[in-house]
Amino acid sequence: MYLDENGDLATGYNIMNLIFLQDTTLKHQMVGRYNPYAPPGQDFTIDEKAIVWESSFTQKPPQFRCTPSCHPGYRKLTREGEPICCYDCIRCADGEISNQTDMDTCTTCPDDQWSNQKRDACIPKVINFLSFKEPLGITLTSIIMLLLLITAVILGIFIYYRDTPIVRANNRQLSYILLVSLILCFLCSLLFIGHPEDVTCILRQTTFGITFSIILSSILAKTFTVVTAFHATKPGSKLHKWMGSKVSNFIVISCSLIQIVLCLAWVFTAPPFAYLNMRSEIGTILIECNEGSVIAFYCVLGYLGLLACISFIIAFLARNLPDSFNEAKYITFSMLVFCSVWISFVPTYLSSKGKYTVAVEIFAILISNTGLLGCIFSPKCYIILLRPERNNKKNLRKT
Template identity: 55%
Template sequence: MLRDPHPPLHKYHQLGDFIIGGMASQTFIISSSITFVQEPPPVLFEELAVVPKNYQHILALSFAVKEINEDPQILPNHTLGFHIYDSYFNAKRTFHATIQLMSTVKKFAPNYICNIQNKLMAVVGGLDPLTSLHVATMAPKGTLQYTGILSLLLHFGWIWIGILTSNDEYGERFVHTVFPVFSRNGVCIAFIERSSKFTTITDIHERLEKGSQIHETVINSKANVVVAYGESYLIVFLRWFPYLSKHPTNKQKGKVWIVTAQMELTSMVYQQSWETDIIHGVVSFTIHSNDLPGFKSFVKSRNPSNTKGDGFIRDFWQQAFGCVFPDPALNKMDGDVCTGKEKLENLPGTCFEMSLTGHSYSIYNAVYAMAYALHSMCSSRFIHKLLVNKRELNFQDKHAWQLHHFLKGIHFNNSAGDKISLDHNGELVAGFDIINWIISPNQTFHRVKVGKIDPQGPPEQAFSISEDVITWHKWFNQVQPLSLCTEHCNPGFRKKMKEGEPFCCYDCIPCPEGEISEQRDQNDCYECSNENYPNKNQDACIPKAITFLSFEEPLGISLSCLASALSLITIMVLGMFVRHHNTPIIKANNRDLTYILLISLLLCFLCALLFIGQPGKVTCLFRQTAFGLIFSVAVSCVLAKTITVILAFMATKPGSRMRKWVGKRLTNSIMLPCFLAQNGICTVWLVTFPPFPDTNIHSFAEEIVLECNEGSVTMFYCVLSYLGFLAIVSFAVAFFARKLPDSFNEAKFITFSMLVFCSVWLSFIPSYLSSKGKYMVAVEIFSILASSAGLLCCIFAPKCYIIMLRPELNNKEQLIRRKT
């Protein structure tokens, strides 16, 4: 039992006991477990049970009670006291201590208490979960810590992890809680191992063998991150790992250990000199703690020679400093003698810390919470009711269960300036600090705060981490560790699940052609939008270039120059014919038809320019219809000239009636119906499904082609079919008239020109259908120019030859001469 050695004189009533040991769950963060054994039970192995570091929990409790008893503002006229019971890490012993709480001191009689000066009012529980899981009423929500662990894993991309828990109901509950949550968020569990604490000498070898198996599983796993969840003794178990290796000479592979707030850096007495490399770089979730004014001075003042009422300090001193106090009953002592002048600040951090740990800080706040609740209960209407009834005011009139009401919603500021508050459920309203453990070779221990979980902040700021200040295990050479079953699938690849293995294990395969993946570890590839196309590495979409057959590009320049040159040639031919319009060769075969044909050919060449340049509403609307109408005029002229040649020859025969048909009446009767028929087709086309500007996004992967949509493809081919029909008729008529005996007979030239014309447009159809984008337009332009040039060359080149080079043939005698 440890009591405050100097209670203030102005407080005269003692208010029950605060008991540490075995009455809180692992999620009861303001808990502690005292494991200093003065009279160890015979089943325990003493050396394994001594954890000197937990002595700070006793000091935090004593310091809090001392402050409260010296503060006249809290529980005036009352003195706070406490008893300490040891849990021994043993459920049986803890239940025994629990029964003693309800008994008279030094007499085991449950529910029988005769000492009214020592009435139990509250309990501050220990770390053992199975003995206190269901009675904890003051703890931050466990789900908050689970969420924090998940956020940490996802932040660093650790999706292939191991879990090490205690081999009990508490560990199983953790596994069953986090496994589905982690899986839903893409985190896979590589292994789950369960450790048992050392309890008796007889099972130590069995436990070490099991520890060796766990060690091999952890070290050989590809998971570089292990979440350790359990009681504080689990750190003691971790420190065994380097000594459980089957290959101790090999360099130990480092791991990132993530430990929960229930675990602190502790060690058994025999582990004080052990190497600490295994726990260097640990990332720990801890309840927020702060330095308390005067606590370090209070700790430094503790000394076995001048501290009274502390039943633990001599045992702690001997275990921590590895010495013994002189015993007059013994003539000879083994080991170094304790002088009492040893300095606590010289102890390694694994054995004792001068700074307040999270558990000790929680004990301190728990004592204050109980004190404030008792103070509120003293000031409540309940007390006024007692005074009205003239009953004596003392705590023997109160029951411990009444304290719960006053604990809920309590809030206060402790001496460190931190606000401590409990919600209406009695849960501590607090977050967690994320601490990085840094241990030097000389066992100097530093806690570096690298992040936090703040449930009271905005959701996007609830989790924060400063990864640049984290010190990783030496194995990783200060490079952020990876923890993956499979290396990341880079952009341009996608994951392919491996049959029979967790979803975190997969193969990386390239995206199919035409699809991309922009981020790592994509489950599927996807196509770019219609305005974009995949780059070479298939990891990004590039905007498509907008293209059309323009006047600036080489193909457009070539076609426009060709059209202009042919137009110029046509104009020159027309000028030559106008200049020699009275010559026999011009008069022959209908001079007017010749002029109309030349003008229509000129318009055909100029019409080709409508197909070059960015398609617009007007150009799309008229370019195909203009082409169809102009070509129908040209072919109709050829047909009329051919028929005129035939009729003219027939009219020269004596007594022929064909003379009356030769003339303008004939040409008009041929050309006008042919033109009107094509005009009707074009009119129906424009009225029903007219062409319009459109974008072609499918023809080319890297281009968006601006083009004219023909509206009705059927009407477009009707226009071409009609032209083909006229051309075939003209060819047939000219073919039969090719041998007529006339020096200026055009039939033979028309036959060849129509043969060229039909050949061009027959080859146009497959070429047009096999082309895409602007090349379809180029094919049509070339067909227009080639067929028009064929007519111009085949029909007018012979006449130009005679006019320019053989003028002697351009006379009337040649016109009327017959072949013999």
């Protein structure tokens, strides 16, 4: 016998059957062979029919195990301190199989496959993503389309009653920009549903960041308009030159442009991409969008948070100004809802997996947008549609 450095046989050998003849002589007969260089499963061969057993044996072939054979799906585990033929049958772990009897080890399935329930075959993993066809995707899509329709109706109301005092109050052009941005933001939520691709992964984050920055920039410009409108009425005030639409447009364009630069830097340095997550859930392949650069992702969110905080602080300080239909108090409530939603979003987003991570982000977008829509525009729609007698300059000053 020759053993290599690992203790394995370096050469093959024949398996001989020792036969005791009636004349007390011995006879050697080859019944098998072991070849360490043969392919797996062919290294050990034996011809059971050629074996001659002792006539006194009551069982042929004799039972040589302490336990029955281990079926496919199980592996052998030798009992400590007992002969090698005594072992326990251990079920293969998740992701491992054994498809033969009495296997010493289980075989690990490929990354894109998983073990079946019997652990005797590898089957393809289930592909999982937030689809338009599943109940969660259908529910989110329905909510998005409903909110989209409501926003479009409000925009139509504001355009139809564009010359009334309630619409003209606090810059109607900003109201149009805000409503159109909300419509675009609701539409971009649909990009989060469906099979992730590299293009959709890039678009869903960048369009979300840019449209949200336009929304918050418009709210900031509205808040600035409220403050300057009040102080410009004071005797000797020099704020009349800040009352035009040029200042509001400058605020919207400049604040949005910063976000556009951040998004472009993100896309050109480390853009988001689709990837297959095979480790998060057992037996499942999660198709997800990787942010590419986590720093860039949180810079985009952080800039939105900065705009929201500035708008909230200014609106809160100006909420009690005696201006005609003071929008500051409504903006304060809307920013309070917005900040609450996105502060709770971060830990929830980090603790979610797979399609539920996407669902959390969609919910955050929808709830924050609905808060803005409801707090800022529902009071005006109430007066326009249900209390038209109050839609005049005299009554607005008393509001």
